[in-house]
Amino acid sequence: MNILNILTKDDFELISKTHWNLTSYHTSMNVKDLDGLPSKRELLSLINGGFQKNDWVPSIPVNINASKIDESQSVSQHYNITPNQLQSYYSQGYSLCFGDMSNAIPQIKSLKTSATELFKYPDLIVITGYLSPPNAIGVLHFDRQHNIFIQKEGVKKWTIALEPAVQSPFDNLVYTGMTESFFNDMSKAGYNIKSPSQCGKQEIILEPGDILYLPPGYYHVPETLDEPSLHYTLTIEPQSFWKEKNSQLFNLLLMNCEALNQDLRFMENPDLEDHLQRCNEIFSKEILSKS
Numbered sequence: 313m314n315i316l317n318i319l320t321k322d323d324f325e326l327i328s329k330t331h332w333n334l335t336s337y338h339t340s341m342n343v344k345d346l347d348g349l350p351s352k353r354e355l356l357s358l359i360n361g362g363f364q365k366n367d368w369v370p371s372i373p374v375n376i377n378a379s380k381i382d383e384s385q386s387v388s389q390h391y392n393i394t395p396n397q398l399q400s401y402y403s404q405g406y407s408l409c410f411g412d413m414s415n416a417i418p419q420i421k422s423l424k425t426s427a428t429e430l431f432k433y434p435d436l437i438v439i440t441g442y443l444s445p446p447n448a449i450g451v452l453h454f455d456r457q458h459n460i461f462i463q464k465e466g467v468k469k470w471t472i473a474l475e476p477a478v479q480s481p482f483d484n485l486v487y488t489g490m491t492e493s494f495f496n497d498m499s500k501a502g503y504n505i506k507s508p509s510q511c512g513k514q515e516i517i518l519e520p521g522d523i524l525y526l527p528p529g530y531y532h533v534p535e536t537l538d539e540p541s542l543h544y545t546l547t548i549e550p551q552s553f554w555k556e557k558n559s560q561l562f563n564l565l566l567m568n569c570e571a572l573n574q575d576l577r578f579m580e581n582p583d584l585e586d587h588l589q590r591c592n593e594i595f596s597k598e599i600l601s602k603s
């Protein structure tokens with residue numbers, strides 16, 4: 313599966329020159345079966361392993377999580393579930409998230425290879441899958457990465473913001489269950505996050521073959537309509553200045569300030585407390601002078 317079967321060159325031009333980092337982009341290619349990407353039946357058979365024609369194929373290694381919004385609107389999540397738990401969670405209304413499959417499934421590997429030609433930096437690209445039962449609702453959140461949603465089967469309604477909560481967030485944020493004080497503390501630290509009501513919203517329906525690009529920092533929440541839905545997400549981590557400089561910055565800090573590297577073992581109060589306070593002061597000063 314080549315990414316150019318999903319995004320035309322014109323789509324890619326538009327996304328990379330006009331929408332990248334800025335605004336969402338929705339396109340319908342009418343590639344109704346997205347040939348080459350596993351259907352839900354094929355995906356489950358790959359994940360479970362078993363006979364394919366005359367060969368017993370082993371199950372592919374993939375990390376699987378299950379999540380749903382329960383009656384009290386809180387998020388229920390289970391991590392690292394096993395293939396034999398999938399049916400049970402799915403039947404209870406959980407959406408199943410299959411972690412990066414770009415090394416495990418050849419068709420997805422070729423999608424990633426072709427995506428890398430467009431977006432560069434293979435280490436910053438992952439392809440995940442989401443299988444959700446009818447009427448499942450996801451969690452309101454934003455990601456720090458770019459997302460390209462590829463609807464394979466079923467129909468999904470996405471409610472997405474019209475503008476970002478944060479232009480280039482340093483981390484993902486699950487809004488559901490967040491407290492007011494968290495946003496106040498972040499704001500005091502200079503990191504202002506808009507609430508969903510300040511960002512506006514629009515609804516986008518993704519049918520099989522449809523694609524949605526969403527920049528970092530945009531709130532989004534999915535709702536599966538009345539058939540099971542399978543979509544793949546091409547997630548592209550930003551290649552930022554800080555990402556590149558992170559390890560250098562860490563080494564610079566340790567090289568320039570011996571105190572930061574001092575062994576804390578056997579140090580007792582008040583020396584320990586004084587030392588930690590000094591380290592915090594050095595750290596803050598160094599960070600500010602490097603930013």
Ligand SMILES: [Fe+2]
Pocket residue numbers: 453454455459532
């Ligand atoms: Fe997301």
